[in-house]
Amino acid sequence: GNSVTQMEGPVTLSEEAFLTINCTYTATGYPSLFWYVQYPGEGLQLLLKATKADDKGSNKGFEATYRKETTSFHLEKGSVQVSDSAVYFCALSDWTGGSYIPTFGRGTSLIVHP
Amino acid sequence: DAGVTQSPTHLIKTRGQQVTLRCSPKSGHDTVSWYQQALGQGPQFIFQYYEEEERQRGNFPDRFSGHQFPNYSSELNVNALLLGDSALYLCASSSGTANTEAFFGQGTRLTVV
Numbered sequence: 396g397n398s399v400t401q402m403e404g405p406v407t408l409s410e411e412a413f414l415t416i417n418c419t420y421t422a423t424g425y426p427s428l429f430w431y432v433q434y435p436g437e438g439l440q441l442l443l444k445a446t447k448a449d450d451k452g453s454n455k456g457f458e459a460t461y462r463k464e465t466t467s468f469h470l471e472k473g474s475v476q477v478s479d480s481a482v483y484f485c486a487l488s489d490w491t492g493g494s495y496i497p498t499f500g501r502g503t504s505l506i507v508h509p
Numbered sequence: 510d511a512g513v514t515q516s517p518t519h520l521i522k523t524r525g526q527q528v529t530l531r532c533s534p535k536s537g538h539d540t541v542s543w544y545q546q547a548l549g550q551g552p553q554f555i556f557q558y559y560e561e562e563e564r565q566r567g568n569f570p571d572r573f574s575g576h577q578f579p580n581y582s583s584e585l586n587v588n589a590l591l592l593g594d595s596a597l598y599l600c601a602s603s604s605g606t607a608n609t610e611a612f613f614g615q616g617t618r619l620t621v622v
Contacts, residue, residue, distance in 0.1 A: 399551075427609075427610075429610055431613075436615075437615055437616070438513075438515075438599055438613035438614050438615045438616045439552070439599065439601075439613040440613070441610045441611075441612070444610055484551055484552075488610075488611075491565070492565055493564060493565065494540070494557055494559065494564045494565050495603070496542070496554060496557060496565055497542070497554075497601070497611050498554070499544075499551040499552045499553075500551050501550055501551045502549075502550070502551050
């Protein structure tokens with residue numbers, strides 16, 4: 396079946412540091428890949444997405460590249476801010492049993508200190 | 510566009526009771542998926558509704574059931590509540606015919622005491 400593995404958190408950084416959150420996936424088909432962000436007490440918001448190999452998704456300074464050869468979709472940001480503190484979820488969506496079902500990783504908590 | 514709306518936002522129930530959670534999808538979306546998110550975990554897929562039918566189901570017992578109405582809104586029902594059912598329940602809407610992103614509501618925080 397499909398699965399998503401994310402690096403364990405929390406990731407603790409100082410403001411303006413470089414961020415990488417690793418994500419690898421297993422899929423039977425050719426999935427679309429997503430990063431979602433969840434702020435305390437809220438639902439998930441889409442951060443970025445990529446639908447085919449070598450696509451780069453980007454938004455708000457975050458980016459991730461769909462690497463089919465390494466089945467990875469690592470999230471990066473060059474300079475984090477305190478407001479980026481949240482939980483980040485890597486997800487894939489694949490045709491499974493007659494519909495598209497998003498599968499999520501466990502989430503990685505990011506804490507950014509001033 | 511109101512996006513995905515869920516009600517209620519918080520709920521406290523006693524073991525053995527039944528609960529109904531509600532979701533209105535984003536305008537233009539015809540598919541609703543429900544997820545359970547335990548504290549510190551990722552969302553776990555419960556089931557998905559499309560054209561008023563349960564199209565797919567995750568690894569959840571029959572105590573979890575749902576419904577989709579002609580206007581695409583949906584309900585999640587949980588019977589015989591257990592303490593372990595305490596979680597954030599998320600509704601996500603999407604287009605049933607395209608592999609695009611799901612849009613999430615803010616969730617319903619269910620506490621079973």
